[in-house]
Amino acid sequence: FLARFIIQIILNSMHRYQPRFHxxxxxxxxxxxxxxxENFKTFVFEETRFTAVTAYQNHRITQLKIASNPFAKGFRDCDPEDW
Structure with a gap:
């Protein structure tokens, strides 16, 4: 059994991605x-979807990201001017 892994990733900020394993x-x-x-199989794991981000230069983008992130509850309770 010989396994060879090739991984190439190029991401664009604020784009959504769905990784696939071939x-x-x-x-x-x-x-x-x-x-x-018959010689290939592709696996998709729905829970691995994500949006690529970089450091936010615009507070509106920060607000959008926090509003759509279910794990950012702590940030929603504070004033956006604090960011």
């Missing part, structure tokens, strides 16, 4: 292209 079997047979559709 498993590809490298078929050693000479006619492997006939079986190409």
């Amino acid at each position: 498993v590809v079997y490298v078929d050693p047979r000479k006619d492997s292209e006939k079986y190409a559709e």
Whole structure:
């Protein structure tokens, strides 16, 4: 069993992403292209969706991100001018 991992990630800020995990079997047979559709499987885990962010330069973006983040309850109770 030989496993090889290749990971490339390029993200754009404020874009939503859904990671996918692709498993590809490298078929050693000479006619492997006939079986190409059988030699891979893609897995998607819905709980891994995310929005890429950078440091916020605009307080409106900060407010938007906090408003849409279910884990940012503590920030919602304070005055936006404090950010």
